Amino acid sequence: MSAPLIPKVEAILVLDNEGQRLAGKYYGDFLKTDESGKTAEEMKTAFEKQIQQKISGIVARPDAAEVISVMGKAVVFCGGSNAGPNGDVRVVHVGPASESELVLAYLCEGMYDALAQLMGGTTERTMVLDNLELVFLLIDEHCDGGIILETDGTKLSAAVLLRDDEPMDPTMGGMPSQNQGVPQQQGIPQGVNPGDMTIGQAFRQAREQWLSSTGI
């Protein structure tokens, strides 16, 4: 029952409503080797399938992560919805069974908050899929090789968008596209355009503009 002295995360996953891994990272030796001769990827998929079986249908509030136990690991997650395949994604943190679930929940809520900020308030599957690179960066800023790097949602999203982590205007935490025209801050090198949009985003915005211009 004794806790590991240093809190470590064994996996961070971003799963869609059907349990598909959109992004994720496994740390340390967890699911690396197995006697049954399965590849790491097969084991991961099997593990995620087990997670999905247990969490499907459970919606966890962004500030109140849910806990389950899968294959002897403590699994904590935020998000999810009952809507179809395009519903909200879940952010899942996996830790050793002896890890404090509160610590894991704290981490998970922090990352979910950051994800929501980065995706402009929604954590819809397509939105996340369009901005996968931001998700990759978020995971990297959140956790380095299993050690927690940063937990604060606002700081995390700032770091992902290559903004300075000084305290800032809350309105800036929105969609990347809202940040166009923000004056370049000190400490940001040339060529940074935090408002860069993916093609998909640009398309959507154009479409919305067109629709609103037709008066509907």
Added chain:
Amino acid sequence: MEGQQQDSLGMGSVMREVQELAEKFKDEEEEAYVSPYAHLEKAQVLQEARIFHDPTAVRENPRKCCTVIAQLLHLQNTGQYMTSTEATEVFFGVTKLFMSDDASLRRMVYLFIKDVAETCDPDDVIIVTSCLTKDMTCDVDLYRGNALRVLVRIVDAAMLGAIERYVKQAVVDSSGQVASAALVSASHLFTSSPECAAVVRRWISEVQEATSSPNEMVQFHAMQLLYQIKSHDRLGISKLVSQFSTRNTLRSPLALVLLVRYTAKLLKDEYAEGRISGSIQDGSQVAKQGYQFLEASLRHKSELVVYEAARSICSLEGLEPQDLSPAISVLQLFLSSPKPATRYASMKTLAAIANTHPRVVAKCNEDLEALIADSNRSIATLAITTLLKTGSENSIDRLLKQISSFLTEIADEFKITVVHSLQKLCLTYPAKHRILVGFLSNFLREEGGFDFKRSIVNSIVSLIHAVPETTESSLLHLCEFIEDCEFTQLSTQILHLLGELGPKTTAPARYIRFIYNRVILENSAVRAAAVTALSKFAAQCPSLRTSLMVLLKRSLIDEDDETRDRAALAVAILEDAMAKNPYVPPPEDAEAEDIAPDTPAVNDTAAYVLLGAMPLSFEKLERSMTAYMNTPVSMDSADELSFEVLPIVEDTPAEVAAATSTATADPISGLMEPTKPKEVVDPAAAVYAIPELASLGRAFRSARPVPLTEAETEYVVSCTKHIFQDHVVLQFTVQNTVDDQRLENVTVLIDDSMSDVFTASGEIPCSSIKYGESHNCFTILEKNPDADLVPSQFTCELRFSVVQVDPTTGEDEGEPYEDEYPMEDLEITTSDFMAKVTVPDFKSTWETLGNTNEVLEKFALQFKNKGDAVAAVIDFLGMQPCDGTGSVKPNTGGKPHMLHMSGVFVSGQQVLARSQIAMQGETGNVVLKIAVRSDDASVSRMVADCIR
């Protein structure tokens, strides 16, 4: 008006039309739009990655490059791994991207290098070092932190020396991001290799400084690294803990969580090393301070810290209930928290503490009952299983009612947990067995998967063994279950059990119907099991033989070979036995007490054949046979193969461990995969390979290797003792760790002058040991057959000649010279001559051996607790603990512990020992009473003398 109408109509239709168009457009858009990460093909992405080599494209379209990198990462993420060559090629492309100044792109490059660094050849990765070092020293915070984190993934200790200055500075950087990155990187380095750890150790003052950073995460990371650096320095840790817990400078809740954990660890170590005895309040200064800090943390404003403190207090050993109760109160409050994680965590801790202090947890019972309705079923299950532990005997009925409504709505996994707690409950309150077993059998009729049903059957079966009163009712419940059981494995298991236990019950006849129904209705495996069960009834109860014969004969025409064979065997044996000892029914008018018990006659062949057990398990038989075949002597011998000539095999370490550990699985951890039995290698195989030693015969047993040197010395030597009938072969495994030496003609000189029992009679040297290799040399000791075994110590010395070699080419340099190397003393004790072998039934074997050669002794020993004493006694005797007595059950208080052990001595005698271990007051005195029985008084004496 008309125009207006027309106009409005027109407007309406236009609106509608536009709307439809928009809808249509939207639909089309939805279909046409494809995410850049959907349906990626590896080949296609690799093709696109060529853009990295085009300087103009990189300069003008950094976005595109970012997307390609992200696509590559996505491929990795979805299991479409690149081969090593592909990875290297892409990697080179990515290094070109350092040309671009685009910050987003640079960030993606970092991410990519970090992800791919492991799969590429380290020599290739090294080329980015200079770029990263440049980024690390520039003045952009965002670059510095990230570059640093990538860099430490690829440097080795030598390169680390070159950049050490920058990392050290980064640790105390004013930017939190940079400092955190540096500290986390240092933590990784610290665990990566001892050389890197040595470098990191030098930064201790910077790390110390970082703990007072205003940035919370930096505080946390600094605390983490500081502890890693000091982890082997007990005094340092103690100072660290007291310094931070009194100064109160840490703001970060995560850092405080760390501090709480460090404190708890310190307290546990204090306890383990005996500096705390009794209540923590009268312990050392460190202990008192530590506990006060934990208690004060219970009032912290962050839930993280409060929970950590409560959990730590609960995990401390030797706490009095009043020391626990503040922590329990906090956890009780958490039970009604709106956050599931908080409820779950505190529920889990309470469930664990309820095992040892059910009464302290009992005050939460009301809250626990409320949690049975929790939407998180893990919490609900924990609540109910905890209630089963904390509830009093008279609340059981009410609880069971709640459980039965609860069970229908939870998953099988949780049901199994509940079943296990019910089983435990029945052990605590055996008086309630009727209700509890009835309840469990009700579950058997419910819907449920195999694992659920099996856990119930196993629970009922283990209850039969633990609480014999339950036997008859349980067997009938199980009989009913197999009437309608879809699982062959469970049916056969139950039929086997019926065959074992049924005949010994008061009315064996009533089970026959259930069993025979299986013969008519089931598949072949179950039929075969049923036939065996029937034949066991017949063998055990002569009164039933005639009628059972009728049933058994029907199976002689069964279509399944196995079933038919079993029936044929049983029928043949029984007919024979019935002819010899015909059953004489008692006279009609006999009084009940005059009727002889319905047992087979003493010389009954059917009882002997059908009821006698194998002397050893199949798995052991296999091992024994393998050992037999491995020894040349026994294969050549003319003796017939029988159980008596088979070598004695010891229990495997796994079996030994199973007998000594208290297995208490985590209640909600998932089902464990069954562990495969490992291939057992005969440790004496090395001896059999030496032709000169063949005449010694078969090794009786081999002890586990004992190190004779420290693990880090020039020559690492360990010794394995192989015990033969009249000899002991010492196998010395010598490893040469000096890279410019080759050892030749290696022997170990044993000084036997001090021993009356053993004389060194021969040596087999090892001809040559190159650098890094390990080889064996042997020394043979001859046992004096007239002397009794007494523990003997031998001084040993490694003798060899050294040939200097060039470490790079391996060529000899110069003449060999003689050298010697002292080693630790080797000890041969009586326990080395004892094989750990379990007996299936300790009690009856004990009775059979009788007390003619019994030796009784009483010893006063010094141990802190019963657990240590039990472990030491097992170790002294080298015997196998039986009946699960190898570990002390918790909460037995002052009651003495009974330890049963069995073994086989080298001369082939079975030895059994019963010992009673009792604590004498709180002073650490243990009184050991031991009785040893064997066929030979001198053996019993020798074994009893093993206690020191």
